[in-house]
Amino acid sequence: MAKKNALSPYLKQLLEKGDLQYQTGISVDCVIFGFHEQKLKILLLNLETVDKWALPGGFIKKSEPIEEAAYRVLKERTGVQHIFLQQFHVFGDPDRSDASIHQKRYLNYGVKIPKDNWLLQRFITIGFYALIDFSDEKIKEVVSDETTAWIDINKLSHLMMDHEAIVLKALEALRSQLAYLPIGRNLMPKKFTMPELQKLYETILDRKLDRRNFQRKMLGFDILNKLSEIRKGGAHKAPFLYSFNDKKYQKALKDGLYGSW
Amino acid sequence: MAKKNALSPYLKQLLEKGDLQYQTGISVDCVIFGFHEQKLKILLLNLETVDKWALPGGFIKKSEPIEEAAYRVLKERTGVQHIFLQQFHVFGDPDRSDASIHQKRYLNYGVKIPKDNWLLQRFITIGFYALIDFSDEKIKEVVSDETTAWIDINKLSHLMMDHEAIVLKALEALRSQLAYLPIGRNLMPKKFTMPELQKLYETILDRKLDRRNFQRKMLGFDILNKLSEIRKGGAHKAPFLYSFNDKKYQKALKDGLYGSW
DNA sequence: ACAAAAGTGTTGTCGATACACCCATGG
DNA sequence: CCATGGGTGTATCGACAACACTTTTGT
Known part of the structure; x- marks a missing residue:
């Protein structure tokens, strides 16, 4: 078992004061499409503590438009800015959340989340999708226990919660979008x-x-x-x-x- | 000035215990299209206390799927069931809520809402739209200070908050839907x-x-x-x-x- | 009988598909 | 010199739009 690190200020703040800073019970998740070696791929975060893959997502600040929240989350986790980002669906099943994921994450630092903590309640999430040319972008790692990876759209496995369903819905939206909007500007290199x-x-x-x-x-x-x-x-x-x-x-x-x- | 009625148990419960029963900060709003006398119309509620029109909307119960919440709200306010109901967009501008509307509504019963009450916080709303043949349906009035009416899509005025924008977005969705899905079953009479x-x-x-x-x-x-x-x-x-x-x-x-x- | 509304048929155009041919390059 | 991939051209088909003619019914 790996050595237990101290709980970062960010995670401590999120746990204890997050409900003062963010809207509770609602989140955004981004499906980020990239194209590389003739494969359509998706940017995922590896949650080591639960051995699952997750979409880069986050919360909405109290006074922040939801689109802005999606852009901020995307920037914080990938460094990508000024791209085509689009809301496509809301996922609101009451059982879609999985409290144990947060529990395990904090337990990794020896912290047990109180049962009534805001992180453990039901979350409704708004799905956004984005298209980027990931060969040009550096993927920043901002949260210490997360690693990012590009996963082939046809080889998804071990996604947390309903994230696979979210990806499939995003893919559906992308395909229908192809019919009436230009696509490629953000997925292809300059030339x-x-x-x-x-x-x-x-x-x-x-x-x-x-x-x-x-x-x-x-x-x-x-x-x-x-x-x-x-x-x-x-x-x-x-x-x-x-x-x-x-x-x-x-x-x-x-x-x-x-x-x- | 009209005689002040007593606050109904429903409204009292909503104000004081609503945050225990419902998800906070999130709501659903329904754009209900009807077709009559060759005009496309929308079902709106007249909020007498603020002299504005509002979409029939409501909250999501703690353990309720969002679609189910939309169906329930629709049923409670119009009696309509088993129809084609579709999520189309999320409206999440932080300034879209207007606390004064709730304030005036309760003030009408002599009740002042505490500043920290859940009803006065920011609300993100999920837009749904539905198509019904309203000549067959009886519009039930369930909340005493609200009256319902069918308003011509081209004669919208005095809608509360961003409800006009929600209607326009719904209309856009309806039009694009026309391209790839059958429409009319719920808007036309049997024959x-x-x-x-x-x-x-x-x-x-x-x-x-x-x-x-x-x-x-x-x-x-x-x-x-x-x-x-x-x-x-x-x-x-x-x-x-x-x-x-x-x-x-x-x-x-x-x-x-x-x-x- | 005439106007107005409804049923049915024909034609032209344009985009989508399928396919044929030519050109350039490396092995 | 030929296999492979890339560029350009042409024929066919089908959907859609535009339009003509006939039928029915009330006044």
Whole structure:
């Protein structure tokens, strides 16, 4: 058994005064999608004390809009800012909370949570999802007993509570979003080839798309800049590089696209 | 000034013990759409004490799923049951609550709410929407100082707090829903003509649709029964009557439709 | 008989799909 | 020189929109 560390000021404060600082009984959870090595992945925190994976989530401050809370939580736990973050569903089953998770976490520091503590009550959580290019971002570890990892969407296991259901619902929302909003700006590197972008779409939709039709449709959205460079080095014919046209991309985010996949 | 009534047991209990029975800081609000005289309307409660209109809403019991809370609230305030009810958005601005509304309501009974009472804190609300054929339903009045009314969607005014924004968001959700799910089962009477159903769609979408294309597409969904009867009495050619095929309608609710408007 | 409303049919357009062909590069 | 991946073009199909004609009914 690992040596017991002292309870951090943060965790002590959270336990004893959290209900003065935060809204009680409600939380936010973020499903953060990343795309790497042609796989759609999700950022998860490893809760060592209970040997489970958890979505990065947190509480809402007393005078904080819920969207802001989601952005703050995301920033605190991953360092990511200024990205596309979207509320998608509320999970409110009375049995979704699991008090034992908090209990074990604090017990790891030799602290027993009083039964009437705010952390142990029922929590309703608002699900948000975000898309990021995680190759550009450094994942900060802010809470000492948590480690972060990118887990393949198809290899989820040992998620705590209802977090797997939350992920699946987020994936559903992401797919339906694909139909009427541009996606990719935050999941792709600055420069990318058309086949690379296609892989992203295929991964999200979990099916093959026709190479040529994809290209035509994507270009038809008029949100890409075709660069003069090409991706050299690889075998075979060198593909063109593209980047997102930020102005047009933002416009499309507001106005929507049309087609569907 | 009207004679002051005694505070009802319900309101007294709500004020003093509500935080033991309900989740604090979170509520549900229902946007109930009805269709009548070719107008899309919304069920609102008239809060006499503040001279404003409010969505029927309520609190979530300590051990109650949020959907169940929404159904219960809807039933308590309108008597409507077993209808299509759907979560669509969470409204969490810290300034959206207005303590003065509760204050005035209780002051009407000569009761002053303590500043630290649970009713006066910030509330985050989960928006649900429902579609009902209100010509068949009796609107029950359950709280003595509230009266209910159907208000034309285009003539909303004097809604309390952010309830107008909630209605508009619900309308947005309803419109997007129209694209992939069957709608009308709960908004139309049992028997109806195709032009009548078309009016519903035109009202929700706020634009004209082609008579013939509408009919072909709607029939293509295969969720209607064509009845042998016709609507007699009116001037001009008598239209056929239709009813929803409940089995196919439910199936379409699960599987989704395809087209868009 | 005429106006107004409803039923039915036809055509054109456009996007989605499927597929064919050419080009470039490394082995 | 050929296998592989990438770029570009074309034919077909189906859904949707636009529109014409016929039928019914009350006045």
